[in-house]
Amino acid sequence: MSIHEECGVFGVYSEKETDVAGLSYYGLYALQHRGQESCGIVVNKDGLFYSHKDLGLVSEVFTEPVLESMPQGMMAVAHVRYGTTGATNRANTQPIEVNHMKGRMALAHNGNLSNAYELRSNLEMQGAIFHTTSDTETIAYYITRERIGCGSIEEAVERAMKYFEGAYSLVIMSAQKLICARDPFGFRPLCYGRTADGTYIVASESCALRAVGAKLIRDVNPGEIVMFYNGEVKSVGTVQPERGELNDSKRKVCVFEYIYFARPDSIIDGVSVHGSRVRAGEILAEEHPADADIVIGAPDSGLDAALGFSAKSGIAYRMGFIKNKYIGRTFISPTKKTRVDGVKIKLAVLDEVVRDKRVVLVDDSIVRGTTMGRVVKLLRDAGAKEVHVRISSPPFLHPCYYGTDIDSEKNLVACHHTIPEICDIIGADSLGYFPVERLGELTGGKGYCDACFTGAYPTTVPDDTGKNRFEQPLSK
Numbered sequence: 001m002s003i004h005e006e007c008g009v010f011g012v013y014s015e016k017e018t019d020v021a022g023l024s025y026y027g028l029y030a031l032q033h034r035g036q037e038s039c040g041i042v043v044n045k046d047g048l049f050y051s052h053k054d055l056g057l058v059s060e061v062f063t064e065p066v067l068e069s070m071p072q073g074m075m076a077v078a079h080v081r082y083g084t085t086g087a088t089n090r091a092n093t094q095p096i097e098v099n100h101m102k103g104r105m106a107l108a109h110n111g112n113l114s115n116a117y118e119l120r121s122n123l124e125m126q127g128a129i130f131h132t133t134s135d136t137e138t139i140a141y142y143i144t145r146e147r148i149g150c151g152s153i154e155e156a157v158e159r160a161m162k163y164f165e166g167a168y169s170l171v172i173m174s175a176q177k178l179i180c181a182r183d184p185f186g187f188r189p190l191c192y193g194r195t196a197d198g199t200y201i202v203a204s205e206s207c208a209l210r211a212v213g214a215k216l217i218r219d220v221n222p223g224e225i226v227m228f229y230n231g232e233v234k235s236v237g238t239v240q241p242e243r244g245e246l247n248d249s250k251r252k253v254c255v256f257e258y259i260y261f262a263r264p265d266s267i268i269d270g271v272s273v274h275g276s277r278v279r280a281g282e283i284l285a286e287e288h289p290a291d292a293d294i295v296i297g298a299p300d301s302g303l304d305a306a307l308g309f310s311a312k313s314g315i316a317y318r319m320g321f322i323k324n325k326y327i328g329r330t331f332i333s334p335t336k337k338t339r340v341d342g343v344k345i346k347l348a349v350l351d352e353v354v355r356d357k358r359v360v361l362v363d364d365s366i367v368r369g370t371t372m373g374r375v376v377k378l379l380r381d382a383g384a385k386e387v388h389v390r391i392s393s394p395p396f397l398h399p400c401y402y403g404t405d406i407d408s409e410k411n412l413v414a415c416h417h418t419i420p421e422i423c424d425i426i427g428a429d430s431l432g433y434f435p436v437e438r439l440g441e442l443t444g445g446k447g448y449c450d451a452c453f454t455g456a457y458p459t460t461v462p463d464d465t466g467k468n469r470f471e472q473p474l475s476k
Contacts, residue, residue: 007094007110007403008034009190010078011171011202013178013228017045018199020076021067023212028058028080030211031204033263034110035082038093042106045073047175049104053093077173079108082405092134095173100144103175105153107143109136110204111167111188111403114461119163139168154227157181158237161225165459167254167402169220171202178202178228184241185252185458186222187402187449189268192233193217200228205266219269222251241458251447252458256404258442259393259434260301260364271444274304280392280434280442281308281362288432289313290360290388296320298363298375299347305392306362315360320379322348343374355383362390366422367406369413373426380427389428394436394453395419401461406452 008031012020024041039061040053050071054061058080079094095108113119116135123141124130130137142163147156153174167187172179180202182190192202193214201214209216220226225237241250254261257268264274284305295315297306300323310317324346359379366372366389376387395414400406409415413422423431436453451457 007082008080008204009108009110009169009171010208011178012076013200014074015231017072017074020073021070024076024078025062025067026211027203027208028078030208031080032058034204035080037081039080040093040095041076041078042095043070043073044075044173045071049097049106051097055090075173075178077106077108077171091132094136096136096140098140098144102147106173107140108171109139110169112401113164114166114401114459117462153177154179154225154236157225158239161239180220181225182220182222184223184239187252187254189257190220191216200233205262207263207266252449255439255443255448255450264304269446276442277304278308281305282312283438284390284392284434285309285312287435288390292358292360292388294318294357295360299323302363309362309390318353320350320353349378349382351382354379356385358386359384360388360390365393366391367396368411369422369425376427386429388430391433393434395433396452398452398455400452
């Protein structure tokens with residue numbers, strides 16, 4: 001429940017001038033769950049860029065006067081950010097804009113480079129001056145550096161990608177072209193579609209395509225570069241991982257996209273997120289059955305898995321919580337003067353539903369254990385006789401270097417306590433985690449990254465000094 005989303009990217013390409021800012025606004029709204037720290041839109045009108053970026057939610061940053069001030073154009077790139085790398089400030093808002101001798105470029109990025117420290121250090125030793133603390137600026141630097149020595153921006157992107165390790169789904173806009181690219185392991189999702197009038201849309205998730213009336217065409221393949229230019233869409237390059245030719249078994253899509261990050265109505269690499277989460281609940285019921293009266297889900301990330309647990313177990317599903325819909329990531333934690341439990345502000349228990357009941361509570365994760373402990377206490381205070389916690393992910397044991405804000409090992413409760421001990425810490429009657437060996441059933445049999453559960457990192461990752469170490473991945 002304490003895991004934070006990373007970023008969402010969005011792009012528009014049209015053959016005629018249209019309200020690309022308005023399309024981007026609705027697209028970002030659909031991706032708001034992926035980042036609530038800041039957002040931005042850059043519009044391309046006849047090769048000139050017009051942008052607006054700021055800290056805050058989409059509705060706060062893009063007011064009606066702001067949207068009315070943005071011109072119509074033929075292209076746009078947009079971004080919502082949750083900062084897993086780089087401090088919270090306006091300088092780190094995206095898309096990043098670059099002026100260079102070959103023209104202008106705007107870039108939006110989802111993910112984290114695992115070798116960002118090394119790449120940035122190399123650039124700084126060569127005299128580069130950085131204006132942000134985000135690794136996205138490092139990506140922009142490498143693309144513009146390669147642009148000088150080649151004939152096209154798509155070739156520059158392909159050359160630059162060979163330096164990058166880790167997760168990156170990119171949407172890049174030049175004066176004439178819109179380009180999207182996905183890292184060779186496909187850690188983060190990226191797809192594109194088309195509206196009825198022929199406008200192409202690129203987005204982190206298919207739910208954003210639907211929000212603007214576009215139909216999904218397909219996912220961008222891992223390592224693929226796709227270009228929108230002259231009314232056409234072309235696959236213009238494929239960068240392979242260093243360990244050989246890419247196939248489905250070598251994909252490393254973040255399995256937590258299916259468990260938590262993505263919106264339930266999205267389709268990622270051909271797999272329904274909602275269906276994946278329902279399946280997770282069914283597996284939990286098989287692996288960790290409970291003698292109980294009702295099943296409830298923790299809003300919103302546990303609801304789909306709770307449905308699956310109920311269907312498989314035959315235990316009735318009930319709505320046990322009401323969530324305050326007006327509290328997001330901007331919610332201010334209570335001060336010393338007002339020691340109010342934030343969980344009570346965000347969640348309210350339906351007492352009549354849980355009173356005198358044996359409850360199965362389904363949620364997506366336990367990180368430190370403090371939030372889950374408070375939720376269990378809420379249920380007990382409301383009269384629940386028993387609380388059996390079921391978690392639709394395995395225990396978190398390792399940090400993530402690919403864009404998921406999972407804390408260091410010293411703050412992960414599963415690193416220091418056994419499952420029975422965690423059960424006691426959170427005050428539950430029983431606790432069951434999703435089995436790590438069955439994660440492949442959530443991704444349609446395609447390869448996935450489970451490094452936060454196993455420590456099997458697919459790429460080099462930084463150690464505590466910023467240098468790189470290498471971990472061999474487990475076979476899938």
